[in-house]
Amino acid sequence: MTRDYDDQLLESVAVRRRRLRDALLxxxxxxxxxxxxxxxxxxxxxxxxxxxxxxxxxxxxxxxQMDQEGGLFGMAGERRTAVGSDGDAAWGGGAP
Structure with missing residues (x-):
């Protein structure tokens, strides 16, 4: 019984709000x-x-744009090389 009353009350409030909104609009x-x-x-x-x-x-x-510019910091065209076992190459911009 309590559940039915609560549902009825909620529905009546919703109907009243809709009617007031429609009257205002x-x-x-x-x-x-x-x-x-x-x-x-x-x-x-x-x-x-x-x-x-x-x-x-x-x-x-x-x-x-990020793909064209080479990322967030604009390193387009730079090629990075790893340090070899002999230590000749270092991390940094190398020739392409």
């Missing part, structure tokens, strides 16, 4: 109240998809 224009609430979700989904696409394009651009 649409006023006395009852025709506009029949507006499909899913329309806002569609526009929100489109906006979210646009943000995700922009993020993917930005990430692709940055990773392409």
């Amino acid at each position: 649409f006023g006395s224009d009852r025709v506009r109240r029949a507006l499909d609430e899913g329309l806002g979700k569609v526009f929100g989904g489109i906006a979210l998809a646009a943000v995700v696409c922009a993020g993917c394009v930005g990430w692709s651009f940055l990773s392409h």
Whole structure:
């Protein structure tokens, strides 16, 4: 019994909030109240998809730039060599 009362109370509060929101948004224009609430979700989904696409394009651009420049510190064109057993080569920029 208590569970049913709680569910009923929560549902009535949700209905009251929705009605107050609709009254605030649409006023006395009852025709506009029949507006499909899913329309806002569609526009929100489109906006979210646009943000995700922009993020993917930005990430692709940055990773392409990083590949071209040789990394974060701009070491493009430098070739690093390891120290050999005879000690001739040292770590650093060598000729390509």
